[in-house]
Amino acid sequence: MGFYRRHILPGLIELTMRQQALLPYRQRLVGMAVGEVLEIGVGSGLNLPLYGAGVRSVVGVEPSAELLNLARRRAAAAAVPVELIGSSAEVLPLADASVDTIVSSWTLCTIPDIARALAEARRVLRPGGAFLFVEHGRAPESGVARWQDRLDPLWRRLAGGCHLNRPIDALLRAAGFSIQRLEHSRLKGPPTHTFLYEGRAV
Ligand SMILES: C[S@@+](CC[C@H](N)C(=O)[O-])C[C@H]1O[C@@H](n2cnc3c(N)ncnc32)[C@H](O)[C@@H]1O
Numbered sequence: 001m002g003f004y005r006r007h008i009l010p011g012l013i014e015l016t017m018r019q020q021a022l023l024p025y026r027q028r029l030v031g032m033a034v035g036e037v038l039e040i041g042v043g044s045g046l047n048l049p050l051y052g053a054g055v056r057s058v059v060g061v062e063p064s065a066e067l068l069n070l071a072r073r074r075a076a077a078a079a080v081p082v083e084l085i086g087s088s089a090e091v092l093p094l095a096d097a098s099v100d101t102i103v104s105s106w107t108l109c110t111i112p113d114i115a116r117a118l119a120e121a122r123r124v125l126r127p128g129g130a131f132l133f134v135e136h137g138r139a140p141e142s143g144v145a146r147w148q149d150r151l152d153p154l155w156r157r158l159a160g161g162c163h164l165n166r167p168i169d170a171l172l173r174a175a176g177f178s179i180q181r182l183e184h185s186r187l188k189g190p191p192t193h194t195f196l197y198e199g200r201a202v
Contacts, residue, residue, distance in 0.1 A: 010066035035100030041107030045071030089117035118175030139195040177201035
C-alpha cells in the first residue's frame with residue numbers, strides 16, 4: 001500500500017482532479033476568496049493559477065510530499081504569492097485569527113479527523129472571514145446513501161482515505177460554522193461519487 005500511496009495515487013489524484021468539468025467550480029470558489037487565503041489540502045495546486053484580484057497571498061497546506069511537489073510548479077506561476085506547507089489540516093501552523101478566507105475543494109472527504117480540522121479552521125479564521133467549499137459527499141436519496149455506506153470502506157483504501165458518505169453541511173454546522181450559502185449539484189458519473197456541496201460558511 002505504501003508504494004501505491006506514494007507513487008501511483010498522487011498521479012491518479014492529479015489526473016482525476018484536473019478534469020475540465022471541475023474547472024467552473026474552482027473558478028467560482030476561488031473567485032470569492034479575498035485577503036490572506038488558506039487552502040487546506042491544496043493537492044497538486046490546481047486552484048493556484050486561479051487566484052487573482054482581491055487576494056493578497058495564499059498559504060497551501062498539504063500532507064502529501066508528492067502532491068506538494070506537483071503544486072510547486074503551479075505556485076511559481078501564480079499571480080499572487082504562494083507559500084506551500086507540508087502539514088495536515090488538523091494541526092495548522094498558523095496563528096489564531098490570521099486568515100480572511102479558507103478554501104477547501106474536494107478535501108473535507110479525505111481529512112481523517114474532520115472535527116479537529118474544522119476546529120483548527122475556526123481558530124485561524126478572522127472574525128467575519130469565510131470558509132469556501134466545494135466537496136462531494138452524502139447523497140440525499142436513501143438508496144444512494146446506503147450504497148455510499150457500503151462502498152466507503154473499500155473506496156477509502158483505494159482513494160487515499162477519501163470518504164464517500166460525509167454529510168458536509170452537517171459537519172460544518174457541528175463544528176460551529178453557520179452556512180450562509182449552500183448549493184447542490186451533480187457531476188457526471190456514479191451517483192455515489194458525484195453529489196456536490198458548494199457554498200460559504202462563516
Ligand atoms: C481529492 S484531493 C483534492 C486536492 C485539491 N484540493 C484539489 O482540489 O485538487 C484530496 C486532498 O486532501 C489531502 N488531504 C488528505 N489528508 C489531509 C489532511 N489531514 N489535511 C489536509 N489535506 C489532506 C490529500 O492529500 C489530497 O491532496
